Amino acid sequence: MRIGYAKPSFVMTCLQYNSFMKDKQAHLDEYLALCKRIYERMERDGLWPWRDSTLSENLVESDDNLENI
Numbered sequence: 001m002r003i004g005y006a007k008p009s010f011v012m013t014c015l016q017y018n019s020f021m022k023d024k025q026a027h028l029d030e031y032l033a034l035c036k037r038i039y040e041r042m043e044r045d046g047l048w049p050w051r052d053s054t055l056s057e058n059l060v061e062s063d064d065n066l067e068n069i
Contacts, residue, residue, distance in 0.1 A: 042048035 039048065
């Protein structure tokens with residue numbers, strides 16, 4: 001294989017991958033913008049940060065957890 005030469009199938013694969021990633025990046029950017037708007041609205045309305053509960057029925061005991069985290 002000569003330097004600077006790529007097979008057409010490799011080039012098409014790269015172009016398809018780049019197109020795929022741009023599409024995924026656009027969706028990710030939209031999702032993150034939505035999350036940011038929700039967070040800012042909750043913070044503005046006083047709904048964030050959530051207050052920690054002091055009620056025992058709302059607490060999770062890790063002693064009963066069988067999985068090693």
